[in-house]
Amino acid sequence: MSEVLEIERRNQAWIFTLNRPQKMNALAPELVQALTEGIEAAHQENIPLMIFKGSGKNFCAGFDFSDLDTASEGDLLQRIIHIEILLDLLATSPAMTVALCHGRNFGAGVDIIASCKKRIATANTTFRFPGIKFGLILGTRRFQNIVGTQNALDILSSTRTFEAGEALNIGLIQQVREPEDWQSLIEQAENNNAILSDVTRRNLYKVLYPDTESDQNLAALVRSAAAPGLKERIRAYLKPN
Known part of the structure; x- marks a missing residue:
């Protein structure tokens, strides 16, 4: 697997570590590809538990804009x-x-955090969705389904930063725990996962996490990103005040 992503393969769990600390684990194309291929490989191996974390100072800084000047709008889309x-x-x-x-x-x-079924953060964790500033609708329904429409509207429309305490209150995260506790949390997740059979767990997740909105999410994203002037909107967002 690519060096931008480390995967610890256990019998019952794979631990994915985003490994671009010098770029705050921003989602460069090679990291997105490595994550996609890693998750698909875990599915092929019927791995029942996947853990995601980030190296360095944070989990993930989102889209990597470092090659904005050389990328075409088609590339960005x-x-x-x-x-x-x-x-x-x-x-x-x-x-x-x-x-x-x-x-x-x-x-x-x-959005990666919100796409996971269980979400745990340290007390110093902060979250922000700046994409709406350049017209990007990405992962919005998943966030809404977790925190509710009113909370999603407030956070997304203001693009404000919010902290772990608020994230806990609105349900984005379920626990506040420090890194020294993470190994025990992983072991606890492995034990909890063994309670249900693979078939029962898969059937439960199909009911609780249906894929009926997948096409709608993609369509909304494409409509928002394909509007002319994407690069200029991103440049305006990145421009220092």
């Missing part, structure tokens, strides 16, 4: 679509998925 496909693959996974997050997290990085 394709990359955004690949991220949505990744999110859908994760959100509809037949495995239990757990996000262990810390630090400052943005946009599609928060």
Whole structure:
């Protein structure tokens, strides 16, 4: 697997570590591809538990804008679509998925967290969805389904940063735990996962996490991203005030 993503393969759990700490684990194309291929490989191996965390100072800073000047609008659109496909693959996974997050997290990085079934953060974790500033509708329904329409509207329309305490109150995360506790949490997740048979767990997840919105999510994303002037909107967002 690519060095931008480390995977610890256990018998009953695979632990994915985003490994671009120098870029705050931003979602460069090679990281998105590595995550997609890694999740698909776990599905092929019938791995019942997948854990996601990030190296360095944070979990994930979202979309990687470092090559904005050289990328075409078509390139950007394709990359955004690949991220949505990744999110859908994760959100509809037949495995239990757990996000262990810390630090400052943005946009599609928060969408990865929201696509996991269990979400745990350290007390210093912050979250922000800036994509609406350049007209991008990515992962919105998943976030809405977790936190409710009013909370989603407030956070997404204001693009404000919110902290772990608020995330816990609205249900984006379920626990606040520090990294020294994560190994015990992983072991607990493995034990809890063994309670149900693979067939029962898969059937339960099909009911609780249906894939009926997948096409709608992708269509909404494409409509928002395909509007002319995407690069200029992103540049305006990135421009220092």
